Amino acid sequence: MDRQLKFSEAILEATDQAMGRDPSVYIVGLGVPDPKGIFGTTLGLMKKYGAARVQDMPLSENAMTGVALGSALVGMRPIITHQRVDFALVAMEQMVNQAAKWHYMFGGKAKVPMVVRMIIGRGWGQGPQHSQSLQAWFAHVPGLKVVMPTTAHDAKGLLAAAIEDNNPVIFIEHRWLHNISDTVPEEYYTVPLGKARTMCEGSDVTIVGTSYMALESLRAAKLLGEAGISAEVIDLRTIRPWDVETVLTSVRKTGRLVVADTAGVAFGVSAEIVATVLEHEFASVKAAPIRIGLPDHPCPTSPALANSYYPRAGRIVLEVRRMMGKEPITDALPLTSDQKLDIPDASFTGPF
Amino acid sequence: MSQPSDNRLRFKLYKEMLRIRIVEETIAGYYGEQEMRCPVHLSIGQEAAEAGACAALEQRDYVLSGHRSHGHYLAKGGNLKAMMAEIYGKATGCAGGKGGSMHLVDLDAGFLGAAPIVGSTIPIAAGVAFAAQMRNEDRVVMVFLGDGATETGVFFESINFASLKNLPIVFLVENNFYSVYSPMNVRQKGDHRIVDIARAHGMEAHQADGNDLECVHQLCTQAVTKARGGGGPSLLELITYRWREHCGPGYDNDIGYRTEAEFLSWKERDPVAAYERKLIANGVGTQPEIDRIAKDLKLEVEEAVSFAKQSPWPDLDTLSTQVYAN
Numbered sequence: 001m002d003r004q005l006k007f008s009e010a011i012l013e014a015t016d017q018a019m020g021r022d023p024s025v026y027i028v029g030l031g032v033p034d035p036k037g038i039f040g041t042t043l044g045l046m047k048k049y050g051a052a053r054v055q056d057m058p059l060s061e062n063a064m065t066g067v068a069l070g071s072a073l074v075g076m077r078p079i080i081t082h083q084r085v086d087f088a089l090v091a092m093e094q095m096v097n098q099a100a101k102w103h104y105m106f107g108g109k110a111k112v113p114m115v116v117r118m119i120i121g122r123g124w125g126q127g128p129q130h131s132q133s134l135q136a137w138f139a140h141v142p143g144l145k146v147v148m149p150t151t152a153h154d155a156k157g158l159l160a161a162a163i164e165d166n167n168p169v170i171f172i173e174h175r176w177l178h179n180i181s182d183t184v185p186e187e188y189y190t191v192p193l194g195k196a197r198t199m200c201e202g203s204d205v206t207i208v209g210t211s212y213m214a215l216e217s218l219r220a221a222k223l224l225g226e227a228g229i230s231a232e233v234i235d236l237r238t239i240r241p242w243d244v245e246t247v248l249t250s251v252r253k254t255g256r257l258v259v260a261d262t263a264g265v266a267f268g269v270s271a272e273i274v275a276t277v278l279e280h281e282f283a284s285v286k287a288a289p290i291r292i293g294l295p296d297h298p299c300p301t302s303p304a305l306a307n308s309y310y311p312r313a314g315r316i317v318l319e320v321r322r323m324m325g326k327e328p329i330t331d332a333l334p335l336t337s338d339q340k341l342d343i344p345d346a347s348f349t350g351p352f
Numbered sequence: 353m354s355q356p357s358d359n360r361l362r363f364k365l366y367k368e369m370l371r372i373r374i375v376e377e378t379i380a381g382y383y384g385e386q387e388m389r390c391p392v393h394l395s396i397g398q399e400a401a402e403a404g405a406c407a408a409l410e411q412r413d414y415v416l417s418g419h420r421s422h423g424h425y426l427a428k429g430g431n432l433k434a435m436m437a438e439i440y441g442k443a444t445g446c447a448g449g450k451g452g453s454m455h456l457v458d459l460d461a462g463f464l465g466a467a468p469i470v471g472s473t474i475p476i477a478a479g480v481a482f483a484a485q486m487r488n489e490d491r492v493v494m495v496f497l498g499d500g501a502t503e504t505g506v507f508f509e510s511i512n513f514a515s516l517k518n519l520p521i522v523f524l525v526e527n528n529f530y531s532v533y534s535p536m537n538v539r540q541k542g543d544h545r546i547v548d549i550a551r552a553h554g555m556e557a558h559q560a561d562g563n564d565l566e567c568v569h570q571l572c573t574q575a576v577t578k579a580r581g582g583g584g585p586s587l588l589e590l591i592t593y594r595w596r597e598h599c600g601p602g603y604d605n606d607i608g609y610r611t612e613a614e615f616l617s618w619k620e621r622d623p624v625a626a627y628e629r630k631l632i633a634n635g636v637g638t639q640p641e642i643d644r645i646a647k648d649l650k651l652e653v654e655e656a657v658s659f660a661k662q663s664p665w666p667d668l669d670t671l672s673t674q675v676y677a678n
Binding site for chain 1: 445446447459476478479481483486505506512674677678
């Protein structure tokens with residue numbers, strides 16, 4: 001009942017169980033059957049399901065996305081994986097012009113049940129082209145769904161739901177979540193798309209987090225609690241369609257909103273959430289909402305620079321205190337002298 | 353080159369080709385009324401390639417196409433009334449008015465869809481073939497593309513993948529020499545580049561006269577038979593010519609990208625007229641028979657136009673539906 005599983009193992013288990021249940025599910029991607037198995041998320045699948053359903057592929061992301069789409073049109077349920085979000089960008093044409101549109105533009109006659117997995121890199125010098133967090137690009141397109149699980153439990157349930165969904169679902173994993181464990185039921189289950197999860201309840205401020213930033217938000221809430229500020233943390237889980245009602249209900253209660261997103265602030269998911277809340281609940285809001293995300297420039301490679309690129313729990317604490325008119329504190333999240341900021345934890349030794 | 357085995361098939365092929373011609377001429381005739389409010393890319397001049405190729409397929413086989421897709425849709429058995437209504441933007445259209453001329457679909461006929469981003473349906477078609485192969489289904493996929501599409505990245509990627517996986521697919525290139533107004537010599541080097549690309553990827557490829565109906569049909573039948581038997585993909589490059597302007601009902605030989613003389617030389621090679629002469633010369637058909645076929649087809653097409661015109665507009669409720677499938 002209380003089995004602990006890593007996020008990456010949860011992804012693998014969801015894929016395994018979905019393939020076991022439904023012969024139309026197959027997985028294709030560069031490196032899917034290789035010895036590393038997409039950070040462990042596809043290990044052993046080839047042996048279990050065979051080369052026809054667990055495929056490596058030519059380095060042709062755009063065509064292979066079209067191939068997945070075409071197979072979906074006639075009843076297959078493909079999962080296509082990209083080891084970075086950045087690599088998937090050469091397939092934008094097939095995702096945005098094609099997969100997102102085929103149901104609508106053929107008057108409902110075509111269905112495109114496919115999952116596109118992609119991974120956000122961070123730290124260890126991932127740099128400008130291995131670290132982008134572009135969920136807003138996909139969320140901007142009607143016809144696509146966008147999912148960003150935070151916990152291992154949700155990674156399994158949301159991936160299963162994405163595979164069951166009859167639409168193209170962009171499934172974005174943060175590399176720093178792959179090794180984090182939590183309780184994951186052994187049996188097959190789904191977590192519904194479009195439903196956020198309240199990670200902890202609070203009364204002073206609502207912090208909405210996406211993916212890895214939901215964890216930073218949770219850390220911030222703990223620190224804020226120690227200082228007498230009660231923060232409610234919402235893990236958004238699905239970016240499109242996002243759970244407007246859960247966020248509005250929380251802001252009606254707290255009157256304050258902070259959004260912490262893994263992506264850039266400008267034109268981002270955080271802007272969408274803030275705008276929607278203000279449109280609907282302007283009267284409930286006691287302070288100007290705050291967006292926390294990446295600064296408006298590409299990610300550098302050197303740790304000396306990249307360490308200042310990513311906001312962390314301390315920044316969230318700082319902003320919440322400022323929002324509430326509290327004294328700013330400089331040691332919101334003290335660092336130990338040997339702590340490295342370019343890795344999620346000591347178990348991560350690079351390079352990818 | 354052997355001939356189609358019987359006269360019935362010859363007549364069927366001719367009739368299909370003539371039907372496409374009449375549909376396209378009818379659209380051109382009505383377009384000026386400004387009731388068809390979407391771009392149309394007419395395939396007049398290219399009918400032999402379209403009719404000859406699709407006649408090599410079975411109903412269970414699939415076809416996908418690009419922006420100039422009317423002929424492919426019709427030749428694969430797509431519903432004429434639904435196509436006309438779609439061009440008129442009506443509720444009875446094959447996509448309920450959401451697609452228009454550039455997004456025809458008829459699942460019953462195996463016409464899975466057309467999309468006008470040049471090159472984009474090539475990998476999608478490969479994916480349909482991939483699924484047929486994975487499920488061991490007896491289906492062949494044919495994807496129509498133009499010479500311009502052979503310059504896209506996904507063309508190369510798809511040719512590579514189809515060859516790698518030995519997919520049951522035929523890449524049918526209608527080379528009409530122009531990508532909108534840009535001629536081949538500003539886009540590609542050499543006369544046999546398209547078939548050479550396929551061959552370089554280990555794929556069988558042939559170049560042929562796309563205005564020779566029987567030649568097209570024979571070549572396509574060979575390619576389809578090969579794919580059906582597990583022999584893998586082929587690419588066929590059919591040389592042909594678009595008579596009308598790139599987009600719209602008129603002619604554009606006067607705007608400076610090609611000459612009237614060039615157009616007239618291709619008009620001399622009219623695939624419909626040439627095959628009609630052949631049928632009569634070989635005693636397969638008589639002029640009165642052919643005239644009667646043309647008359648019947650015109651009636652059918654006029655009826656489809658009337659159906660489209662009289663059909664209701666799509667209900668406004670459908671504007672925001674079908675964004676996501678249930």
